[in-house]
Each structure stands twice: as C-alpha cells, then as structure tokens.
Amino acid sequence: MNKNLSWKLAISVGILLVFLGGIFGIPKDWSGKGVLASVVDRIHLGLDLRGGTHLILQVQVNDAVNVDSDNAIARLKEDLRTHKINYADITKPDADNHPEMIVVKGVPPDQTSDFKSIIADRLPDYDATSGAENSWTVAMKGQSLADLKNRAVSQAIETIRNRIDQLGVSEPVIQEHGLGQYQILVQLPGVDDPARVKEIMQSTAMLEIKQSLGGPYGSQQAALQEHGGVLPPDTVVMQGKSIGSRNSDTGEQWYIISRASAVTGRDLRTAEPSTDENGQPAVRFILTSEGGRKFYSFTSAHVGDYLAVVLDNKVQEVAVIKEAIHDTGVINGRFTQQETQDLSMTLRSGALPAGIKYLEERTVGPSLGADSIRSGVRAAIYGMLAVLIFMLIYYRWAGVNADIALILNLIILLGFMGYFGAVLTLPGIAGVILTVGMGVDSNVLIFERIREELRNGKTPPSAVEQGFSHAWITIVDTHVTTIVSAAILFLFGTGPVKGFATTLVFGLAANLFTAVFVSRMIFDWVLSRKQRGEALSI
C-alpha cells in the first residue's frame, strides 16, 4: 500500500471512529443494555416518536401595550394637573387595534408648548402630534412599541419556562415560533395532559393585596346603591369568586376595593402549599423585605379595616386586619391540594406580561410514538437491505465498495445528529432511508461512468480516474440542488418536518465524502493489488 493510500485510510478510519462516538458516546457499561441506553441518550427523539404535547401560543402583545399606555395616561393626568394645564378629555380611541394611541382633547392653544415639553420630558417613549380642535394624538414611538412587544414575548417565554421547569418536564422546548408574529412554540416530551399544562401556563396569577371598603354585595348594582350610585374615589367594584374547584357557593359576591395595591405579586419572595387554621389546603406566601415593609406600613395604618386578596382581578378572600403584619400571609379558597401546588407555582414564577391564546395543540400518545418507531425503523431496514443487496448483485465487488460507503454514510449521518443534538422524527427516519436511496445515486453515477470508460477501451486505472472526475461535477450539482430544497424545508418546517430536513442535509453532506473520497480510496486500493491489465469487478 502506498503512502497516499495509507493517509486516506487513516483519515477514513478516524472519521468513522469520531462519528461512531457521536452515535454511541462512551457507554458506561458495555453490555447490550448499556450501549442501547447510551444511544437513546445521544439521539434525541422528536415528540412524534416519544409522545408528548406540542402547543403554539399567540402572545396578546396589545395587552402589554395597553398597560403601558394606561400608565402613561395616569402619569399624564397627574403632570397636567400639577402644571395646571387644562384638558377636556384623555381617551384611547381604539384600545383593541391601536392601544399605543392616546388622544388628549381640549388643550388650550396658549399652553401647547408646555404640553409638548411635558410629553417630551415625562413620556419619552411617546410623540405628540396636534390634530383638529386643540386635540393632540400622543402615540408611542415606533421603535419603543416594537421593543415593548418583543419584550412582552421574551418575558412570556421566560415566565412560561419558569412554570414548565417546575413541572419537571425533561427537555422542554420553549422558544419564539418563527413562522408567525409574537408566537411561542412549546414542546413537552412525555406530557400526556395538555389541559393541565395550559392551565398552568395561562393562569396569569396576578396577585394584589388591596383594601376592601365594603361588601360582599349580591350584585354590582347593590354595591353601587350602597354608595348612592357613586363609588368612593379611587375604588372599583370587583367580583369575588373563589378559583378553587371545591367552591360550592353559587351566589354572586361583589366588593368595593381600593384601586391602589398595598403589595403585588412582584413583592412576593415565595409561595408554597400549606393549610389554613381549619386544616384546609391553602397557599402561604412570604414577601420580600421591601414588600414586607410596604405591607407592614399598610397593615399598621389599617388595623380593624378589611383586606382583600385579589387574584387575577377577582377577590379571593377578605379578612379583617387584626394586627400589623410583616411579611407572611395565607390565601384560602377551597382549593384541592393539587390546586394549592399549582397556584403556589404560578405565584412563584411571576405573572405573564400579556394574555396568551392557543393556536395549535398536538398531543401524541406514547403508544402511537412507539408504533411509529417500530414501523419507521422496519421500513428503513427493509429499504436499506434492498439497496445493499441490489448493489452487490449488480456491481459485484464494486457493489461491496458502494455498500461500505453507504454504511459509512449512515454512521456519519447518525453521528452528526448525536453531536449536534439534532432531533430524530418519524419523517426524519424517512429522511434517513431516502438518504440511502439518493446517496446511492452518487455511486451509480460513478460506476456507470467507469463502465462506460472501460467499454471505450480505457484501462481500469484510467477508467476509474475518468469516472470519478467526470461524475464529480454532476454530483456537486445534484447535491447542491437537493441541499437547497432541504434547507428551505428546514426554515419552513417545524417539528417533524424540520427533523426530516435535518437528516436529509446531514445525510447528503456525508454522502459527498463517502461516495467520492471513501469509494475512490477503496478503488485505488483494489487497483494497487491488481496486476497490470487485470479486469475490474464492476
């Protein structure tokens, strides 16, 4: 064997070992089971094969914008009051579609410069433009609006991830979904209960502790009538309702609640399932030191008054303040034990910055996934065997060459997937076998060309040389076009389709190496052992 050939052999064997490592890793024990476990550990199966839940959600980014513009309105009103600038009305004319737009009516013409400077100083994210009849449109700047919306999505992803992490799901995927705007893709392998996952993700769990100034009343009207139809300043009427499923009360309850919060969920340090004084499941929360100070000053000023625990704008519980409280409280509400766990979890993970809507839900049961693996692998093995055997019959010894190249191709493909943590899906298995079918094309191209050159009277070494060099251009062209379409597929697809594109791209890339480099090396080795003029088995 000449030196050149030894080098090529060393490279090929090196690559073989590297990619075998990609598939098998280094098993902890070398029994059949240990090796299998090691493979399963390295080749990640997609949801369609291992079962699980796939969700696409839409973040209602306008919610976040509305919160921001509401705050802006509150700030603006206060500043206009302190600067003694008159106005007739401040509204959001189209809160659903243009929550970033605020209209201020009736600003006196002689105060416009003051008005503009207040906007510029106090609301740097907004621009004011004048309209008809002394009205002004105060709208959020385009860049700020885009930032705010993107921030809402990334915060939502963060919050959802926190909550999912507490569910203990292994390898969850929670990421922005590129196909739509402000969408999130959630994939939870092995989770069979999408309803519960959605419950946990969706509960906004906005906790506020406020002062209760009256109630319960039987209806909203009754609450208003109590105060002669006019609410005390800075209060709202709020419905009281237990979220606990054990609640059997059917009568409505309404309370008059202060607008301002003593503390909110942001002041929370932790929350955990607990029991109340009657031994019923409840949630105990502990405030941060800052929140504790706020809570202490509030409760010490309001001993004897009523306190309302408000969750997602529903009064959860009203209790009298017996004494100043520092930093601990309990939420009761006829919960089941599971509900106290879920509620503590959502309280801990923080509130979603905006509502979410579900766009797509797919659940694959584990039994279906197992069936899919079985049939997919069986089809792959049959297809592969058919190709390998055909090549042996049709090209004889050169067929062995092609088969070695194909098997190496497969090893490199799977090794790639192991190293890159690529996900194997059911269409991905199809991609593997399609790679075999398409990969063999390179060998066929080369072999047919060599046969042709031999027929034209070339000697075996020169026919091999010519065959490879002519076929090479064609092989590059065919691979590039297929990889182009697979790459587009990768960008377009999600889940299973992406898995298919991945295997196809890796497989074809590996094929360039095996069909040309390895195959050529084997031919050179065969030729180096032959006498001059001896025929080639092809």
Add this chain to the structure above:
Amino acid sequence: MEFFRDTNIDFLGKKWYFLTFSLIFSVAGVMSMALWHGIPLGVDFRGGTLVYVKYAHTPDVSAIHTELDRAGLKNPRVQRYGQVANDEVLIQLDIQETSEQALDKGKIQIIQALESHAPAGKQDLNNSSSLAILNYLLEKDPLHLASDADANPRYAAIAQAIVDYRDKTKSGVLVSLSNSNDDLRGVADPAVVASLQDGFFVSDFGIRNVEIVGPQVGQQLRKQAILATLYSLAGMLIYLGVRFEWIYGVAAVLTVFHDTLITVGAFSLLNWEISLTVIAAILTLIGYSNNDTIVVFDRIRENIKLLRRDKLSDIVNKSINQTLSRTILTAGLTFLTVLALFLFGGEVLHGFSFALVIGILIGTYSSIAIAAPILVAYQEWRAGRGQKPISMPLRSGNGSAQPKEKIKV
C-alpha cells in the same frame, strides 16, 4: 450484470407521446382540483380537530357517527384508520368546531360524546392522565399513607405505572377493571385497584393522538408552504442559470413544476389530504427531480463540447441514452426505499411516502420526457426566428472560463 447497454432510443422522436401522456395526467389533476375534489388540504392547512381513537374491539363507525351527531357536533367525519386489526378510528371536525377561544372544545366534545354511556360520577381510566389518577389516589389514600411524607411520590409512581401499563403494554386501552379479569393486578397493589374500581370505569376506547389547528396557524402554514415551494423553485432557477445557461434553469423549473402539478393532482384525484409532511415530500421531490434533470443536462453540456458539428436534437438523444442506465438504476433504487416506506412505514407516513412514490416515478420520467425536449424546442424556436442556434453552455472554443475548471477540486 447490466440492464442497459448501448441503448439508442429516439426519445425526442416520441415527444408527442410524452406530451400527450403528461397532458392527460396534468389536465386530469387540474380538472379534479378545479371541479371535483379541489385541493384536499389536511388539518394542518385547513384548521380543525383530528382525534385518533383506539378501540378495544372492532369499532362501529356508524354508531360512533350517531353518538357524535346526538352530541350536536356539526359534520363530524368518522373513518377507519390504519390496519384493520388495530381497531382505530379517525374523527375529524371542521374548523367551525375548533374555536379560537377554547381550542380544544371540539376534542372535549368528542370525548364526552363517546363516553355518553359512562356510569355517573366515575372517571374514565382509559382517558385519564396520570395526574388525574394521582389526585384521586391522594384523596382516597387506599394505602393509608396520609401521615407519610412520601405519600405524594409513591402515589405518583403508582399512577405513572398504571398509565405506562395502559399505554405501552396495552396499546392505550384497558379492557377491564373488574375482579375476574383484572389485568391491573400485576401493576398496582390490590387495595389501589379496588379503590380505582370505586372511582373509575374503563370505556372501550383510548385517545391515541390529537391534532388541533386553529384558523390562524392554518392560514399561516398555507402561506408558508406556497412560499417555500416558490423559494425552492427560484433557488433552482438561479443555481442552474449560473451553472448552465438560463434556458436550462427554465427547462428544469418547468419540469419540476410539471412534476409538482401531477403529484398534487394525484392527491386531488384520490381525495387524499395534503398535510405538512406531504409538502415536505413535494419539496424533496423538487430537489430530487432536479437531480435527474441535471445529470442529463451535464451530459448534454459535455457532449456539446465533444460533438460540435452534431444537431442539438441528436446530442440530446445521445446524452439521454448514455445516462439512461444511471437514471433508471437510481430511480429504481430510490423507488425501492420509498416503496419500503409506503408499505411498511405505517399509517402516519402514508401521505408522505405516497407523494414520494408518485413523485419519483414522475420526476424520472420528466427529466427524459419533458426537460430535454424543452431545450430542443427552444432551439428550434430560435432557429425559426432566424437567430443563431442555442448558445452553448460551454464556449469551449476559446478555452477560457470553463465552469468545469472552476468546479474541479
């Protein structure tokens, strides 16, 4: 062994047969798309609810239909799915029954309708999550673990074992919870099983798989699928335009378009639904069909250089014949693998592998019957207008700027 040796078939002479053949299939497909079945879009693109149900016995499709109708579900479609022995049924609801507000409304209604004969106050063990079982066990506490700190994890393990047994060993459906035929005995403590019997029953079905796609995603995916196909075609056009002459790119893209049309037409004629994976198969075919075309084009380019005095139609014929062996072999081998997928790959891959089966046949045929004749027709058209014959992809006379030199590595 050798199948094809020195073939000398006049492919271009048969172009009218090819044209007729292609027209018949294209027109049939287009007619079906326009007038008959339309383009049957799957739930991925249309939106809607799909529920795959496995039964413990041979399912009675018409009885299921009656139950769904009685529950007030509009236009439910019920059909047998997969191998007959698997006792599986596919239930589909239109997008109208899949509301944006509660995406899984349709699914819940289906389950409720199928469980209409359930004993009052009992949960269905075949369609309960491990969590529902865990909650039940924690409440009933059949093993009297209330005082133990590890009651929760222990019951969780039991609940998971029951669900695993149901889903993995029993393919998703437990047949019985009764004492005489109690197949849960080996999985859980008898006290647990006895307690489960109080709160649970087993229905005769289990949900294996659910797909719910809202209208927004459906629309989005439709748009993306069309865009991806167009990008793919544009990518081919540009690549081939750069590597060959633009007319080669146009010929290849027209060919691929022809293949796509016939493949989609076949789905329309058979009224099979086009799902996401079918689109993936079609995009793959765009790449694959191009492979075949490129191999022929490459040979034409090579032969134009060698046989400068021959007519283009002769060169094209010769090139097709020279590559025929390779074309048929590769197509045959790829076809073998795809056929294995179609036959053994399971129901989930059926549409996908069917698209590949059709596409590989058509793609191979079209690289011979469509792509090459377009080249020749173009040249004849130019000649008819008194222009020079087709510009040679390799201007080999001056010896400069040969793509072959550029590409050779």
